[in-house]
Amino acid sequence: MTTNPSTWAHDPDRLFAAEPRQRELARHLYEGVAELPLVCPHGHVPPRLLADPDATLGTPAELFVIPDHYVTRMLYSQGVSLASLGVPTRDGSSVETDHREIWRRFAAHFYLFRGTPTGLWLKDELVRVFGVTKPLNADTADAIYDELTEKLAEPEYRPRALFKRFHIEVLCTTDAATDTLAEHRSLQREGWTNVRPTFRPDAVVNLDAEGWRENLDRLGEVSGLEVTDYRRFVAALEARRTFFKALGATATDHAAETPHTERLSDREADAIFQRALAGESSAEDAARFTAHMLLEMARMSAEDGLVMQLHVGSLRNHNRAVFARFGPDRGADIPLQTEWTRSLRALLNAHGSDPAFRLVVFTLDESTYSRELAPLAGHYPALRLGPPWWFFDSVKGIERFLDAVVETAGVYNLAGFNDDTRAFASIPARHDVWRRTVCNWLAGETLRGVLDESEAAELAHELTYGLARRTYRLA
Amino acid sequence: MTTNPSTWAHDPDRLFAAEPRQRELARHLYEGVAELPLVCPHGHVPPRLLADPDATLGTPAELFVIPDHYVTRMLYSQGVSLASLGVPTRDGSSVETDHREIWRRFAAHFYLFRGTPTGLWLKDELVRVFGVTKPLNADTADAIYDELTEKLAEPEYRPRALFKRFHIEVLCTTDAATDTLAEHRSLQREGWTNVRPTFRPDAVVNLDAEGWRENLDRLGEVSGLEVTDYRRFVAALEARRTFFKALGATATDHAAETPHTERLSDREADAIFQRALAGESSAEDAARFTAHMLLEMARMSAEDGLVMQLHVGSLRNHNRAVFARFGPDRGADIPLQTEWTRSLRALLNAHGSDPAFRLVVFTLDESTYSRELAPLAGHYPALRLGPPWWFFDSVKGIERFLDAVVETAGVYNLAGFNDDTRAFASIPARHDVWRRTVCNWLAGETLRGVLDESEAAELAHELTYGLARRTYRLA
């Protein structure tokens, strides 16, 4: 099942079209942006990795396999159990603890990633970050494990060293509304102001979130406001936003099953909130409350200037047995059809033309790119389209996105790129796929006479650097 | 933000693939159709422009900016107010009246159209129709304004002169059912029989149309039938169709939010109609009445032979503040998911196999191309697929359309091209994008061995000329 060329090298022209003129122009455009700093306005890197100067990336299994649901779900889909990959359980049942064994299972199945972005990222990380020169498979697993283990122990492979080597200009983490941001405060005291928090209130806003009641109590504690009604709930959220903003946050992030927005009266909102406090709220209550709170969050963003991000359309924990044993975020979240035109109407009518407001949306339903999202972004001043998300952060996913949205929304209504990853060491690989694919796409547009070369070069800079900085108010 | 190559010229091979063999064949196919007359079976050019021999195209701002919602929405999306672009209001509030200033704003933001069909059309119009040789931007705005102003005053830039220069074989306008067609009558008296009206009854058929009651009274006046019940309403519409047909109309046009069709009994239809007359009809009444009237219109088309066009799937006036101040058609219409298979079933079962009937459909939901529309058109004799509409009248939009429908419906179930524009001077540019893109697509099919060269040449002629003429019964 595996391939054994003698060395594992990168094609320097990878991801560029075969046609020689397009390839040449793509390479030229790429050379102009390849060394730009990385702007990372949205992602899930644990701040601890950077706050603790002695933090390491762990074993090869901890770095590449155990926490990465892109990796574990693919192996699971071909019959490899999550337990055999060391994925921690919440029911106390035992899992594989031998990290070398986990790595061997991963290596033996690495061929499953052929043709996938995960495969591209993993190879790029192994080759460019860690200097691996043999293709990963069952035969090379042990030698590569040893090589990685050795390197991961070296100071230059600690997260802070890599942060500099990666040339990261700014990295935004994603943090619960109830987080004390102790690590961010520590970072800032040390002068690491290029790591910023992002305000994510889902766990207190979505009434059906696991542990909502405990989360709410925690919100009361950290805000110093006892949250006994809807009015105080809003006040507590506002207080937390102020706190996050003071620590450098420029954005918030919100997840929901649908983008439905709907204004409730304060009385209705409080009635639902009281039912939730009493443990008596229904699924419909939760849906309407989320729809209302998205509007409230937009209102707050229009007031405090935090950029609002909305990630919509995933049915979480589709596989109930996996959820019961291993918990959330194990690769069993499946997209749903999504409706944006009617759903966002309330929010966009309320704030979509307000220059103080900025909304960045992310979808898992590609059929909405050209039908709904590009027309909306091509009209409302507040709206920007986030880059292809999750499954679609891939070569063809990026191309379909640009093909579908640019003709209607133009380039300047896009939000540039974000890597959206918890896998810190994969950040350069992800940006590099975006940069190469964007440059190749612009080269194609240029050779067809849609753009001229100087326009293409400007747009390459915007798409890989400028738009992300300006969209997220980081510039 | 702008580019300044010394001259602004067209790539003669624009929109053709970079690959040399495909480019060469595309060019060859294009040369065979580039000079064919323009057949324009559907559009929104005001007949006044041609009926009045002294009509002009106005100032550069009036020609390129103020009435063009493709242009103004993009500037609006980047924070330029519609008022500052001179878009007229209906609340009496003041807007920019200095047309040179409007033009400067447009020029300074022209870079926003990079990668968009609007950008291609505008450049083509400026370069090929008006002979502009400098790229449009803030620096060149004034000089180009002066140059255009001078040319627009010349006789050869009057609409009638351009009509001939553009080599338009036939141009169909779109006219309210209540229109007296005074301008068309005047044109025909002068022998301008290549300008034809199209019967569009939405304003009297959709009960929730703005000013429905006044429109209905007007229908009574022009038809000479007092419209007091459903039976007379149908009779009045039939009378108007006869009148339009006598003045050269070969088609009707209908817009609806969905393509739902449903037969009501005459009694039900009249009951709804009476509620509407009494100002008491509901949203559901209006939806059901439209669904019923689409069937009635199909019945009439089967009888009088007027080709029925159906444009479906836009949620109009999404931005209520823009609608309140500036009215409809300001670039705030956003597509909706559309369902065709069940929706058209009643209509296609009633008339879809009748050789006298012809239906041309247009969608804003590209996911329906391959899933619903191509299979329907590949079965029902009456059905033809209109070209990519609105946001999708673009290079990639055309390619996605052909890619999605031809394999299932073939080429001969397509309706060819129509420009669907109110921007008269942009007509050649729009046809040229279609012709180039179609020829390049056919070249691609030929090089892959799906077509041979003589077939490709025949299909190029059909797609750019023959199909439009035959579909709309203009041949």
Place this chain on the structure above:
Amino acid sequence: MTTNPSTWAHDPDRLFAAEPRQRELARHLYEGVAELPLVCPHGHVPPRLLADPDATLGTPAELFVIPDHYVTRMLYSQGVSLASLGVPTRDGSSVETDHREIWRRFAAHFYLFRGTPTGLWLKDELVRVFGVTKPLNADTADAIYDELTEKLAEPEYRPRALFKRFHIEVLCTTDAATDTLAEHRSLQREGWTNVRPTFRPDAVVNLDAEGWRENLDRLGEVSGLEVTDYRRFVAALEARRTFFKALGATATDHAAETPHTERLSDREADAIFQRALAGESSAEDAARFTAHMLLEMARMSAEDGLVMQLHVGSLRNHNRAVFARFGPDRGADIPLQTEWTRSLRALLNAHGSDPAFRLVVFTLDESTYSRELAPLAGHYPALRLGPPWWFFDSVKGIERFLDAVVETAGVYNLAGFNDDTRAFASIPARHDVWRRTVCNWLAGETLRGVLDESEAAELAHELTYGLARRTYRLA
């Protein structure tokens, strides 16, 4: 309307990209798989064709036109009546019986298939299977009819001879649950074990199937179990599965309008079943019973190891007049929007992680490829994605499928190819389109640096041979 190059030959590089390097690599990959045996795990070839050693393929009209709804629907869409093509009626009304005349009509309209997969298959069949050297059109119709008639009378054009010439390794038919499989038994007695049945119970499972009650009685007869209640119904189905399996079946096949799955209690299931027996079941009863029976069939598959196939999303018999006169399967089945994520949740939670269970799904809604199906297949071990189905078994359909699913699901969660045809003589043409298109796609991935050449060669073998054998447990 027709083209007349002097000879009708195949481009040996057909369906490969124009770009020379990609073309060369595609050809190289294709050469590695072109001669592999054909694995045909799903299709509709009548077993009689092979069971009877003297069976012939009939007249050219019987072979190419009358029974092929891909062909007759396209002619119907352009005004050629089904009766004039000899399509048999069920109302006793007369149809064309002169097969030469039918052939002439087909030949005169052969240009309608330009750009379609049907056109590619027909040409390939005529050129490669029958050695035709003139393009088919009105002028050549008679000569080609004579040539085909002569060949069809020769022993080497009998189905059994072609089976060997085509190098078919295994061919699975599709057979009603009530079928006695007499022909399969006869074939096996002769040692033709490479023709296998597939268990298709729709006609007894879908309560609203035409003739359900008679089908049920027949089920009782062949199973020897009087089917008077739900429990016996299940037992009868299990008995039939055992019988099919004993005769070589490795799979079942199920069609439904939606993939909705829902567990009913045995009591509810029996209540619905009793209503159906009494002729009193509702449309909702039928829908819920189908949803429940899909779960039951999955349960049985997990027990007996038969691979479960699910073909979903066609609204059958859209044109009621065609159905009334000509019956089902006449090219008037139109796809519907399909929802998989919520619909399959019950089934996949029950059996999706069971190594004994295997589910292969087919969709007519391409928007679900990347949004729902690839994420589901990239998680659940039991799930494999069937190849593009029906309208999408085409060059661009295959490319869109691979583009949409591989990045998320990888290649190893695909089911390879099946030809799904009742047109026996078109089998090699269909596999050849798949093989060429797949090899060209893999060449493209390789030139972009996503795969290396040895990986591409391995994947070409898997996609054209290995995956189909292993998915259907034929290896």
